[in-house]
Amino acid sequence: MTLLVKPISACNLGCEYCYENSQRTVGNFTGRNDYDLGAIEARIAQQFARTGQAPVLHGGEITMMPKRDLFRLLDYCHTLCGRTALQTNGLHIDAEHLAVFRRLETTISVSIDGPGALNHARWAGSDAATTRATARIQNNFEQLLDAGIPVGLIVIITRLHLVDGAIAQLQSWLDALVARGLSGGRFNLVEADFPELKEKYELTAMEAATFYQTMADWALQHPTTHWGPFCEIAENLMGLHPNNCIYVPCNIYRTAGVVEILGTGELGNCAKIAHDGIPHLRDEGSPSHGRAQVLSTTPHAYGGCKGCKYWSVCHGQCPSEAIDRDWRNKSRYCEAWYALYEHIAMGLRKASPEIQLWTEGGQPRVPERGIPWSTRAFSVQPMMQDARPLWGMDLFN
Amino acid sequence: MGDGPVQLEHLDDTIDVKPSLAWCSYEAREHWSERLYSIVAACKTSHTNPIPPCCSAVQYSWPGGLLQAAEQTTGITRSSANHLHILGSPYTNIVLNPMGLTLIAHQPCNLACRPSRDIGKSHHANVPVELSRDLLALLEMPVRWDALKGIGILHTPLFKYTFSTTPFFPRVLVDHEVSAPMAYDGFFDRGAVSGTTFPNNRIPVQKRHPHLLMPE
Numbered sequence: 303m304t305l306l307v308k309p310i311s312a313c314n315l316g317c318e319y320c321y322e323n324s325q326r327t328v329g330n331f332t333g334r335n336d337y338d339l340g341a342i343e344a345r346i347a348q349q350f351a352r353t354g355q356a357p358v359l360h361g362g363e364i365t366m367m368p369k370r371d372l373f374r375l376l377d378y379c380h381t382l383c384g385r386t387a388l389q390t391n392g393l394h395i396d397a398e399h400l401a402v403f404r405r406l407e408t409t410i411s412v413s414i415d416g417p418g419a420l421n422h423a424r425w426a427g428s429d430a431a432t433t434r435a436t437a438r439i440q441n442n443f444e445q446l447l448d449a450g451i452p453v454g455l456i457v458i459i460t461r462l463h464l465v466d467g468a469i470a471q472l473q474s475w476l477d478a479l480v481a482r483g484l485s486g487g488r489f490n491l492v493e494a495d496f497p498e499l500k501e502k503y504e505l506t507a508m509e510a511a512t513f514y515q516t517m518a519d520w521a522l523q524h525p526t527t528h529w530g531p532f533c534e535i536a537e538n539l540m541g542l543h544p545n546n547c548i549y550v551p552c553n554i555y556r557t558a559g560v561v562e563i564l565g566t567g568e569l570g571n572c573a574k575i576a577h578d579g580i581p582h583l584r585d586e587g588s589p590s591h592g593r594a595q596v597l598s599t600t601p602h603a604y605g606g607c608k609g610c611k612y613w614s615v616c617h618g619q620c621p622s623e624a625i626d627r628d629w630r631n632k633s634r635y636c637e638a639w640y641a642l643y644e645h646i647a648m649g650l651r652k653a654s655p656e657i658q659l660w661t662e663g664g665q666p667r668v669p670e671r672g673i674p675w676s677t678r679a680f681s682v683q684p685m686m687q688d689a690r691p692l693w694g695m696d697l698f699n
Numbered sequence: 700m701g702d703g704p705v706q707l708e709h710l711d712d713t714i715d716v717k718p719s720l721a722w723c724s725y726e727a728r729e730h731w732s733e734r735l736y737s738i739v740a741a742c743k744t745s746h747t748n749p750i751p752p753c754c755s756a757v758q759y760s761w762p763g764g765l766l767q768a769a770e771q772t773t774g775i776t777r778s779s780a781n782h783l784h785i786l787g788s789p790y791t792n793i794v795l796n797p798m799g800l801t802l803i804a805h806q807p808c809n810l811a812c813r814p815s816r817d818i819g820k821s822h823h824a825n826v827p828v829e830l831s832r833d834l835l836a837l838l839e840m841p842v843r844w845d846a847l848k849g850i851g852i853l854h855t856p857l858f859k860y861t862f863s864t865t866p867f868f869p870r871v872l873v874d875h876e877v878s879a880p881m882a883y884d885g886f887f888d889r890g891a892v893s894g895t896t897f898p899n900n901r902i903p904v905q906k907r908h909p910h911l912l913m914p915e
């Protein structure tokens with residue numbers, strides 16, 4: 303479970319594909335000063351006592367909070383949980399932030415889609431301003447790395463990553479960052495809430511499959527780092543239960559994978575599924591498994607997963623990317639996920655023919671030599687045991 | 700778009716989904732949570748009313764009754780074959796029936812059926828006065844009945860209610876509005892939340908997040 307603290311939903315960038323835009327469009331957002339720190343801290347303490355889960359400060363853009371309040375929250379989390387984490391677009395990070403992050407052992411995840419034009423969907427108001435903002439974010443990101451702060455990436459994959467040479471540009475940029483100390487990151491497929499943005503940004507399932515397979519092969523060349531979703535899928539196939547909620551059944555009115563603490567300390571659901579702009583309060587009844595029930599009994603032709611060999615590890619993926627934005631359907635990227643499972647399962651079998659996967663029934667068996675992907679989850683979670691001997695092997699050729 | 704009945708394919712597997720209710724805002728939960736149970740309880744006293752002769756021939760198992768009644772209603776419009784728009788009456792509103800919120804205990808032959816409306820009105824007159832205005836307001840609020848593959852969702856400005864229904868494909872939507880609401884004034888102040896889709900797109904955009912509007 304991930305505990306996200308969202309005191310504000312204001313942001314200093316205008317990313318068109320942001321999943322919080324529908325909330326902003328209809329006025330359901332929190333501004334820079336519309337929060338109650340005392341109530342938020344009380345809720346963090348309650349949730350930490352209940353689950354042992356340290357929070358991740360999130361937004362909007364969390365660095366838009368006045369520094370005094372941001373540092374107070376970080377201090378509070380550090381005292382309570384012994385560690386701190388936050389998600390940011392990196393634009394506002396300065397020397398004072400760096401000093402606090404280092405002192406409070408903060409793990410940082412930066413949202414950036416790549417160098418230069420690859421980050422152009424993270425709009426700063428004009429072409430020139432966006433270019434400047436991207437350069438500044440890249441610079442800040444490198445400063446975080448150089449300061450030795452644990453840092454990772456969230457890259458949202460859009461059609462900008464499909465133009466000629468884009469993937470090579472992305473890979474060489476990431477190569478350089480890894481050489482500089484980057485420990486990993488995640489490639490998320492874009493989810494545009496507004497129809498006019500779908501064509502502009504969203505990949506087809508086949509395009510997504512090709513992208514993911516290409517990047518999975520790239521990730522294998524960096525065995526000391528952890529890249530989602532590839533490492534997670536390897537973990538998943540091995541029955542190691544990756545630290546990401548997209549692989550387990552989701553009750554969308556009481557999301558178990560993500561709990562949000564809103565501006566007044568109220569608990570909310572994962573906002574990624576608030577396509578209608580309404581971040582619902584959590585259903586307080588007993589858990590419902592309606593989505594898993596309907597997907598497991600519905601044939602593929604009707605948007606379900608009945609009979610799929612990867613059902614036990616996939617569960618139709620995250621409802622936020624469901625067909626027609628309707629959580630009763632499976633992921634609209636089903637073909638991409640299926641292809642990625644096949645690709646990674648094939649790689650695992652090639653590396654270790656005696657391997658038994660979770661999807662093959664029975665108890666999965668981890669070969670003594672280990673598996674080719676890092677199983678070290680990049681997050682505030684405790685590190686899982688690594689299995690390194692096969693890293694770097696050419697598994698697919 | 701089509702004028703005939705909605706086109707549905709029944710699926711083999713029936714699932715049993717636990718009903719759930721998710722509030723749209725802190726204010727909605729604070730104002731309505733306890734009251735809703737009292738209002739639903741008050742609705743149940745109508746079950747002794749007789750079925751009007753015009754409706755007695757059209758008692759279908761759910762959700763056939765709702766779709767049949769909707770299709771027979773004068774003035775119905777469609778934005779696609781399986782997406783119906785109705786201007787109905789609060790007294791014959793059966794869209795909220797899955798959660799027990801209705802003034803009639805039968806399926807009306809259409810959603811403007813006069814004998815059914817008279818039954819609903821007489822029942823409403825018997826509802827305790829402290830609940831009757833809020834009951835009317837709930838039955839007048841715009842609601843979307845949304846069903847797909849055995850899971851139904853009632854989308855309201857205040858909450859979403861999820862329930863089991865007949866498993867069919869594709870999705871069917873019934874958008875229910877009341878032409879001249881009587882008790883709806885001031886309703887927006889009690890936690891109704893604006894959104895990008897019906898019915899929440901009927902709620903004026905607010906300047907601040909409703910979660911922030913804590914009670915005094």
